[in-house]
Amino acid sequence: MNLFDELNEPQRQACLATDGPVLVLAGAGSGKTRTLTYRIAHLIQNQGVHPGQILAFTFTNKAAREMKNRISVLVGPDSRFMWIGTFHSVAVRILRENIRHLGYDDRFVVYDTDDTRSLLKDIVREFNWDEKEWPPSLFQTAISRAKNKFQGPKQWTDTSFFGERVRQVYERYQKRLKDLNALDFDDLIFQTVALLDTHPEVKAQYQRRFRHVLVDEYQDTNLAQYQMVRHLVGPEGNLCAVGDDDQSIYGWRGADMRNILEFQRDFPGATIVRLEENYRSTQVILDAANAVVRNNRERLGKELWTEKKNGEKIRVYRAPDEESEAWYAAEVIHEAVRHGHKLSDCAILYRTNAQSRAFEMAMSRAGITYRLVGGKRFYERKEVKDVLAYLRVVFNPADDMSLLRIINYPRRGIGDVAQRRLREYALDQGVSLAGALAAAGNIEGLSAQARRASLELSELLRSFQAQDGQSLADRVRHIAEASHIMTQLRQERTREADDRLENIGELISEAKRFEDEQGTPDLGEFLGWVALVSDWDETDEDAGGVWLMTVHSAKGLEFPVVIVAGLEEGVFPHMRSMDEGTVEEERRLMYVALTRAQEELYVTYAETRTILGRTTANPVSRFIKEIPEELVAKSQRIAPPDRALSGANRTVEGLALGEKVRHPRFGWGTIVAVRGDGDDTEVTIAFPGGGVRSFLAKFAQLTREETGA
Ligand SMILES: Nc1ncnc2c1ncn2[C@@H]1O[C@H](COP(=O)(O)OP(=O)(O)OP(=O)(O)O)[C@@H](O)[C@H]1O
Numbered sequence: 001m002n003l004f005d006e007l008n009e010p011q012r013q014a015c016l017a018t019d020g021p022v023l024v025l026a027g028a029g030s031g032k033t034r035t036l037t038y039r040i041a042h043l044i045q046n047q048g049v050h051p052g053q054i055l056a057f058t059f060t061n062k063a064a065r066e067m068k069n070r071i072s073v074l075v076g077p078d079s080r081f082m083w084i085g086t087f088h089s090v091a092v093r094i095l096r097e098n099i100r101h102l103g104y105d106d107r108f109v110v111y112d113t114d115d116t117r118s119l120l121k122d123i124v125r126e127f128n129w130d131e132k133e134w135p136p137s138l139f140q141t142a143i144s145r146a147k148n149k150f151q152g153p154k155q156w157t158d159t160s161f162f163g164e165r166v167r168q169v170y171e172r173y174q175k176r177l178k179d180l181n182a183l184d185f186d187d188l189i190f191q192t193v194a195l196l197d198t199h200p201e202v203k204a205q206y207q208r209r210f211r212h213v214l215v216d217e218y219q220d221t222n223l224a225q226y227q228m229v230r231h232l233v234g235p236e237g238n239l240c241a242v243g244d245d246d247q248s249i250y251g252w253r254g255a256d257m258r259n260i261l262e263f264q265r266d267f268p269g270a271t272i273v274r275l276e277e278n279y280r281s282t283q284v285i286l287d288a289a290n291a292v293v294r295n296n297r298e299r300l301g302k303e304l305w306t307e308k309k310n311g312e313k314i315r316v317y318r319a320p321d322e323e324s325e326a327w328y329a330a331e332v333i334h335e336a337v338r339h340g341h342k343l344s345d346c347a348i349l350y351r352t353n354a355q356s357r358a359f360e361m362a363m364s365r366a367g368i369t370y371r372l373v374g375g376k377r378f379y380e381r382k383e384v385k386d387v388l389a390y391l392r393v394v395f396n397p398a399d400d401m402s403l404l405r406i407i408n409y410p411r412r413g414i415g416d417v418a419q420r421r422l423r424e425y426a427l428d429q430g431v432s433l434a435g436a437l438a439a440a441g442n443i444e445g446l447s448a449q450a451r452r453a454s455l456e457l458s459e460l461l462r463s464f465q466a467q468d469g470q471s472l473a474d475r476v477r478h479i480a481e482a483s484h485i486m487t488q489l490r491q492e493r494t495r496e497a498d499d500r501l502e503n504i505g506e507l508i509s510e511a512k513r514f515e516d517e518q519g520t521p522d523l524g525e526f527l528g529w530v531a532l533v534s535d536w537d538e539t540d541e542d543a544g545g546v547w548l549m550t551v552h553s554a555k556g557l558e559f560p561v562v563i564v565a566g567l568e569e570g571v572f573p574h575m576r577s578m579d580e581g582t583v584e585e586e587r588r589l590m591y592v593a594l595t596r597a598q599e600e601l602y603v604t605y606a607e608t609r610t611i612l613g614r615t616t617a618n619p620v621s622r623f624i625k626e627i628p629e630e631l632v633a634k635s636q637r638i639a640p641p642d643r644a645l646s647g648a649n650r651t652v653e654g655l656a657l658g659e660k661v662r663h664p665r666f667g668w669g670t671i672v673a674v675r676g677d678g679d680d681t682e683v684t685i686a687f688p689g690g691g692v693r694s695f696l697a698k699f700a701q702l703t704r705e706e707t708g709a
């Protein structure tokens with residue numbers, strides 16, 4: 001097959017320009033990611049570049065996986081030698097190979113935001129500052145900002161009272177992290193850049209290794225990431241970056257559009273390619289997206305066109321409240337399915353995660369399977385973190401923070417007093433907390449009980465370490481058992497404890513999956529992988545169902561049917577952006593949202609919305625007003641939700657066991673249970689071949705046999 005038959009002229013040009021820097025600057029859906037993928041295939045297939053010489057950055061692990069799969073189809077199994085990943089995962093690989101040059105041990109662990117928050121809390125306590133006045137999140141944000149700009153504590157410039165305190169905390173925090181042999185997320189990039197900055201021989205080694213560097217979603221790289229790219233690109237300057245200034249939506253995380261503007265300065269002689277044909281959406285959708293984003297002043301300016309001239313008009317729906325909005329979404333989806341779409345063709349996009357609740361509820365009630373991207377993450381659950389804390393200490397005995405988490409969990413008689421004593425000893429002697437445990441026999445001021453328990457724990461951890469080399473899943477299982485975490489949960493005999501046990505079981509399965517897929521039982525690799533698991537990796541993509549996610553998560557994706565919800569001033573654009581003067585970034589976010597749609601686009605808003613128990617009435621979003629009227633369908637409702645509800649109500653009166661009813665999605669079934677009454681009536685229906693499902697009768701749109709469908 002000729003690769004280039006599947007590309008248009010400018011896309012081909014971007015693939016063929018393999019000597020020197022290339023910047024592809026183009027709007028949504030114009031084939032930037034596709035071009036990048038084909039360029040890699042072209043390099044391997046036609047230019048004799050070895051897959052191991054290719055380094056590509058994507059914005060999510062999911063995108064990396066997809067790109068890898070795509071390329072392996074084009075070039076075969078050797079593609080496994082390519083380095084394709086997020087900035088963070090590439091950084092972990094580089095640091096594991098080289099971090100010793102920076103005085104860390106290569107068995108470092110990665111701290112998530114929870115872990116760093118406890119560490120910061122600890123530090124504030126050490127300084128004896130009021131924790132209410134100086135919450136850890138304050139420092140977390142400030143330190144993260146600094147790292148994204150590649151500013152260490154030494155480069156700190158803010159000398160105000162507040163700034164001075166941040167500097168103090170920042171300095172102590174970095175020192176503590178190093179003692180703990182831990183890195184936070186931002187450190188991964190920061191330390192990689194520091195490493196490449198100060199170790200020319202390491203830098204040269206990577207530059208020789210990677211002859212071609214590629215970056216997707218280039219508009220969302222921050223300064224530190226940009227510097228990482230610059231260091232890794234060799235003297236030949238073979239860098240291909242693709243991006244869209246109109247889709248820059250991570251300013252809050254330090255993404256800097258100037259990276260695009262400065263590309264030409266940093267990589268002189270760069271070929272600039274523009275793509276203008278969009279292959280994703282209908283002209284109506286593009287016109288709407290173009291019209292909205294045109295209201296931004298800070299942009300390079302470009303327009304998109306498509307050959308898909310026709311297209312359904314956009315439907316705008318005004319709901320009385322967020323529940324009706326969600327119910328409307330459910331109707332849209334039923335309708336789409338009736339017209340032959342799969343559930344997985346449909347996506348509901350919203351501005352903040354908190355908005356998902358109403359949609360989840362409506363989907364469950366309407367019997368629509370859905371997949372939520374984001375939300376409470378598996379790896380953030382307490383019991384999972386407890387077992388992981390054991391694993392981390394086993395892997396990296398210097399990790400005092402993780403040891404503190406489990407030093408007395410399950411309870412073993414090392415109380416607060418004993419813990420304080422052990423920490424004092426560790427500090428005095430310059431050893432880790434694990435070292436103090438081992439020396440408990442000689443530490444004064446410990447009760448006999450605490451002393452015995454400390455020594456036992458120390459011995460237990462040592463026995464866990466001795467299992468290096470066994471299967472990972474077995475190790476995780478053994479640790480969860482021998483630590484008595486499982487025993488304790490089993491004894492509780494509550495539903496919650498059962499859930500927790502199940503989650504630990506899931507963690508063990510994850511360890512097995514990791515081992516099977518990555519082909520290594522290495523605990524460190526597993527922990528590194530866990531730390532970088534993103535919302536997407538926790539979504540079962542094969543499961544089917546409507547997608548629920550934030551607009552940020554939808555970056556780079558496309559769906560035939562898209563519902564963009566919550567278009568109210570204060571929600572989208574978000575309140576904070578109005579205070580901080582970043583409405584243009586919100587508008588880019590709206591542009592991203594609209595351009596995810598391939599065929600049908602729905603935009604909804606609610607007249608009143610209850611957030612955190614407070615009901616507010618917000619005016620309709622300016623972004624809706626920016627969509628030209630001629631692109632919006634006149635009839636704005638598929639079916640008014642109130643009528644749908646009352647209609648459903650009528651049909652369910654007096655539901656009886658054994659009665660045959662019809663559900664709009666699952667078809668005919670038999671009622672096997674009825675619970676509750678009035679609006680709360682819940683019916684359970686057995687569908688022949690479709691299983692048994694429960695619905696709130698009020699919402700289920702059931703019809704009776706005699707009335708027909
Ligand atoms: N030359 C082409 N011929 C046919 N289809 C194409 C062509 N180029 C791109 N496409 C298709 O158009 C869609 C959008 O492409 P792609 O996702 O690469 O765009 P993008 O510019 O990366 O979008 P985004 O800005 O949203 O990340 C994909 O379904 C892709 O397969």
Ligand SMILES: [Mg+2]
Nearest residue numbers: 032033034556
């Ligand atoms: Mg893309």
